[in-house]
Each structure stands twice: as structure tokens, then as C-alpha cells.
Amino acid sequence: MEANRHLADALKEAGLTQNELAESVNDYLRSVGREGTVSDRTVRHWLTGKTRWPHPRQREAVEAVFGCTAGELGFTPPAGRPSPTRTEDPVHRRKFLTAAVVPLIAARPHAVGTTDVIRLRSGLDALTALDASRGGHEALERAALAGAAEALDLQKRAASQRIRQRLFSMAANYTASAAWSAVDARQSDRAQGHLNRALYLAGMGKDPVAELRVWNSHAMLAVHRGEFSQAVDAGQAAQATAVTRRDPLFASLAHARTAIGHSTVGDRQGALRSLGHAEDALAKASLEESRPSWVAFYGPAELLAITAIVRDDIGDSAGAEAASHRALAAIPQQYRRNRALATLQLALTQLHQRDVDQACATAEQVFALMTGNPLPGRMRSYLGDFYRDLTTLAPDSGTAREWEDRYRSEWSQAR
Structure with missing residues (x-):
């Protein structure tokens, strides 16, 4: 029995656990009027290869969750049986898979679950890619705020408390994207308001990565405003978030941001000490680990730019x-x-x-x-x-x- 590495890779890329995939498949089945009976054990059988060719309705649902065919996910039909063509409504499937940026699509009437979180995350990734190329601008800021608003609306109908927290986290990250766009566009007052809101939402979502993201932007905004001691404080607040104890890459980013704060207040030794901590932490980080798209900019090259x-x-x-x-x-x-x-x-x-x-x-x-x-x-x-x-x-x-x-x-x- 051979493990299904393709499905395992798809799970990792989507940031899903086995139980979350089961919930996503069931969400889809319910959205088309069918009973959702997939469990985490079902998914485990898929991953281990014990089940090589799921039931047709389950195949349809898992294809909709990942946006690719069962074959691409590593499933194989029994010998001598051809792979059937899809039987689901193509219009429904397109709606299910759409990852909206502007305008965002209307929420579906069924209970909100993991698939909604995946869709919102895809929209967030698209905004991050736009920022990397063009930089902050008002259209990006508006799109990010629209994404946050949809996440907050969906959390009211979340299927579980865990989904509510993930949607609060999505809202925090969309709001942080809006804040960063305003920072990059030098709209300081708007940026400050967005950051305050994002920090609250990150707390509601119990998301330390989002909290670090907000403090990172707070530090940059403080430098732009000439509030240099506050830049140091924000960098140190980023260092204190829980994620820095788990992931040295985030710790490195927080130390690097603090180094800039020290340099702006004329603290040469503090700046060099923080740079050293940033370099040491980055040397311990795995650059291949799956992380949110917003932090993809940070690594050895960005640390060198900050060092300059x-x-x-x-x-x-x-x-x-x-x-x-x-x-x-x-x-x-x-x-x-x-x-x-x-x-x-x-x-x-x-x-x-x-x-x-x-x-x-x-x-x-x-x-x-x-x-x-x-x-x-x-x-x-x-x-x-x-x-x-x-x-x-x-x-x-x-x-x-x-x-x-x-x-x-x-x-x-x-x-």
C-alpha cells in the first residue's frame, strides 16, 4: 500500500489538517444538497493509500476543494476502469472555486466552513502579489478592506468556533494588508486606524502571526512619522509574540525591524546587537517551511537590505x-x-x-x-x-x- 504523496502535498500547500479537509468536503456536499459523511478517518485512508479511488461524490467534492482533478491529487481508478468525466454542475463548481479580490463574491447560504477560509486566503495571496509588484495604492487598500468585511460577515455563520477564529484571522490579515498599502502610500492616519483594527481582530482570531505582522507595520509607520522610540517599542512587541518562539524566521524579522528603530534613535550598539540577533535567528530558519504569503518577502536578501x-x-x-x-x-x-x-x-x-x-x-x-x-x-x-x-x-x-x-x-x- 503506497501513500498518496500528491494529496499530502496538496493538503500542506492549502494549510489544511485531515479533519479540516473532511469538513471542507462535507461543506461542499451539503452545498449541493447531499449528506456530508466524510470523517478524518476517511481522509487518512486516502492519504495512506488504503482508499485509492473514493466514492464519486467524494471525488467530486475533493476536486472542488482543491480545484484540480482526482488524478492530479494522486487518486487512481481500479485496473481496467477508465476515469469518468465529471458529472457536477460546472456553473456551481466555478462559483465554488472562485477566489475573489474585487469584487468579492456573495457568501453561499450553507454553513460557513474551511472552503470559505481557503477562498479568502486565495484572495489575500492575490493582493500580496499585487503589492509586491506595484506597491501600495488606494484600489489595493479598498480591496483588502472588502475582504476583511466579507470575512467578518461570514464568521457570523461559521460552522464551528474554530472556523470563527480562522475567519477573524482572515479579517485581521486583510485589514493588515490595507494598513500596509496605506503605509506604502504614505497615508499615515489611515494606516494607523487600520493597524489598530487589525491588532484587535488578530486577538479575536488568536493569531500570533497576524499580531507580529501588525507590529512589524507599526514599526515601519513609526519610522515614517519620525516617532523613532515608538519604532523600537513596536519592534520589541513583535519580538514578544508567540510565533517568534516557534519560528526563527519571524524572530529574525522582529529583530531586524528593532534594529532599524535603534539606528534611527542613534543607538549604534543596540542596532548592531539587534542585527546580530536577526542574522543568528535567520540562520536557524527553514526557508522551505510553509508560511503566509505576506512574509515571503523576508529572507537573506531582505535582511541585507535592512542591514544597508x-x-x-x-x-x-x-x-x-x-x-x-x-x-x-x-x-x-x-x-x-x-x-x-x-x-x-x-x-x-x-x-x-x-x-x-x-x-x-x-x-x-x-x-x-x-x-x-x-x-x-x-x-x-x-x-x-x-x-x-x-x-x-x-x-x-x-x-x-x-x-x-x-x-x-x-x-x-x-x-
């Missing part, structure tokens, strides 16, 4: 430049906004070493990287920092004047 910021803040511009080059060599291409920000940080480190011509040439690359999309507010603000430093350090440089003309032109187009 910290070292530039504490006056080690040469060390910051080296870290920036290493970060840019490692940041994946799909993180276009992050690559543009790391490029701009490289330009700042070069400028702070008085290499004006090279700094201006590097800063020019930011506009090319973001071609086709408006510059997010946070990036425009950092470009403003570069412009101010440039006019202070090299007011009479011809290269500087040429860059200033380009900057003014791009700034007017970015509004």
Missing part, C-alpha cells in the same frame, strides 16, 4: 553600500518595488560617501524599475530624501542639476 539601512543610519556608509550590492544580487525579480527601494538605498550610501556621479546614475535606475506604474508614496518620499541630501552635499554639481531636472519631471508624473 541600519549601517547607513549609524554612519557606516561603506558597509551599507556593500550590503546593498549583496541585497540587489539576491532580491527576486518579482519584488520590483523592493528592488527599487534597495537601489535607492544604494544610491544614498554612495551619495553619503560623496560619490555624486555614481549615486545619481544609481538613483536613475529607480525610475526605470518602476516604469509603467505610479511611484508609491513611500518611494517618492525616499526620493525626496535623496534629493535633499544631493542638493546639500553637491549643490553646484552638473550631474546633480541634471538629476534634479529628472526628479522634478518624474515627481510631477507620479502624482
